Amino acid sequence: MEDDIRRAARVLVVDDDARVLLLRVRESDPPRAYWLTPGGGLDPGETAAGAAARELAEETGLRVPAAALGAPVHRETIRYRGAGRDVVQDQEFFVLRTTAFAVDTRADPGGLGAAERRTVDGHRWWTRAALADTAETVYPAVLPDLLDRVLAESAC
Structure with a gap:
């Protein structure tokens, strides 16, 4: 069987204290939990920045124009199994x-979809030190180094 190909956009939401916002996902089949940045798949005809802004609003309640996100700072391709299918995701x-800000997953319009309401069960602002020290699974795996790079570039 061929892999499904999916395009996605994600947002590193970084606050004034250099903390990054992550959402906690708990899945039951197989049982696992992990943390990840807000974001998700592109709708047909949607730009990556547009999808990132839409997903940010749906998953956190924070609304920003796509232009506020600027250019992508990182790209990667991952493989995962979702809904019984193998997926290759370019993100x-x-x-x-x-x-x-206070995360609001019930914000209107949008908010978390039905599948997300079943799996997203928390959020947290993470420091770089907490990311480096955690035994929990965090995606993307390169997040500590990516956060370092983003913070260094914004200090210039």
Whole structure:
């Protein structure tokens, strides 16, 4: 069977204290938990920045124009199994610098979809040190180094 190909866009939401916002996902088949950046798949005809802004609003309640995200800062291709299918996901990461805010997964319009409501069960602002020290699974795996790079570039 061939892999499904999916394009996705994700956002590194970084607050004034250099913490990055991650969502906790718990899946039952197979049982596992992990943390990841807000984001998701592109809708037909949607740009990566447009998808990143839409997903950010749906998953956190924070609304920003796609232009506020600038150019992607990282790209990667991952493989995973989802809904009984093997998926190859090409994803782009954008950065949004903002003040910390209260995450609202029920924001209208949108909010978390039915599948996300079953699996997303928390969020947390992570420091670089916490990312480096955690035994929990965090995606992308390169997030600590990516955060270092993003913070160094914004300091210039």
